[in-house]
Amino acid sequence: MLDLAIIGGGPAGLTAGLYATRGGLDNVTMFEKGMPGGQITGSSEIENYPGVTGEISGMDLMMPWPEQCQKFGLKHSMVEVLSVEHKSDGTFTIHKGDRTSEDALAVVICTGSTPKRVGFKGEDDLFGKGVSTCATCDGFFYKKKEVAVIGGGDTALEESLYLAKICSKVYLVHRRDKFRAAPNTIKRVMETENIELVLNATPEEVYGDAMGVTGLKVNTAEGIRDIPVPGVFTFVGMNVNNEVLKKEDDSAICELNEQGEVIVDLRMRTSTPGLFAAGDIRIVAPKQVVCAAGDGAVAAISAIAYIDEKLNG
Ligand code: FAD
Ligand code: NAP
Secondary structure, eight states, rough: EEEEEEOOOOOHHHHHHHHHHHHOOSOOOEEEEETTTGGGGGGOOOOOSOOOOOOOHHHHHHHEEEEHHTTTEEEEEEEOOOEEEOOSSOOEEEETSSOEEEEEEEEOOOOOOEOOOOOOBBBTTTTTEEEEEEEEHHHHGTTTTTEEEEEEEEHHHHHHHHHHSSSSEEEEEOOOSOOOOHHHHHHHTTTOEEEEEEOSOEEEEEEEEEEEEEEEEEEEEEEEEEEESEEEOOOOOEOOGGGGGOOOOBBBSSSSOOOOOOOOTTTOOOOTTEEEEGGGGBBOOOOOOHHHHHHHHHHHHHHHHHHHHHOOO
């Protein structure tokens, strides 16, 4: 029986692992389906992690985190978790994609969030063939070519700036004329010569041929505008990854809000004793690396107290 199972190895999960092991728990496993680091590893630049100055990519920021945790005894299992079962004796069973399972006294859920699809014609068919949600991964394919970016939040604007350094031109397509990104980021976008703002425009259709995307049609007040580009990057927000909390009847093992986010208190306790949540998955998450890490520390401290109470009364 594990003392603590941590599901997800982004900033929240890794920090929970660091605090849990360094805080005295002997038997802690972090289950991560890919490489540890989380979604920030797909970001070309992070400039708001305290104490880290200069240009640094998300990948570089996260690189030392797993090693630091392992030093204190965190075990990493590279496997997808399918579901977390809450049993009648109050413990948990982690059901894994390799068809095995493990029991745990307590669980911290840190499965984060995943990019939303926009919902225009051709998006799914051409996904991975010119439609992308990762500029760091795919931007290089469009070196000295023109691309379109869809969205008006921090991600869309930051990734437009990144793409503008590689591509000859970036069309930034947004459905309103106001951006919700940070003011400093908006200023940088406005000052970048090869970013053209296509405002009050909703994407209608991405089209292409056997080689992939060849263009994007957007709906504007003046009618349909055709933007002939080989790459379309979509950044329209995130969905929380709460599937592991779902039972067969689609109800969850703890309370969620209407958006599917996990309801927690200030100690990251969910409505189910022994189950904690941290990072982007929780209600009112600021969706920042520093906040996810802070949540992970709080969740681990709470889990240690819960396990101590359970074992020693
Ligand atoms: P995540 O980072 O999403 O990590 C969750 C982890 O859980 C993932 O590694 C995933 O593989 C794993 N996982 C999910 N489901 C399962 C499962 N069933 N089984 C096993 N493993 C699973 N924040 C900033 O502070 N500054 C920035 O500049 C910034 N830039 C960003 C740029 C981009 C392009 C994006 C997408 C986000 C950015 N963010 C930024 C937001 C930041 O990345 C997130 O707030 C943060 O990563 C959330 O951490 P997390 O640990 O909660 O979740
Ligand atoms: P977001 O802030 O939710 O912005 C999503 C954008 O996409 C909005 O501009 C929205 O338009 C647009 N949009 C949504 N659905 C659309 C649709 N169907 N068609 C067209 N446009 C659509 O998402 P995000 O930029 O991914 O950011 C997610 C969170 O991570 C935020 O909290 C953000 O602050 C944080 N983050 C922070 C940083 C940073 O601190 N540097 C970097 C990246 C992300 P409207 O504006 O009209 O709603």
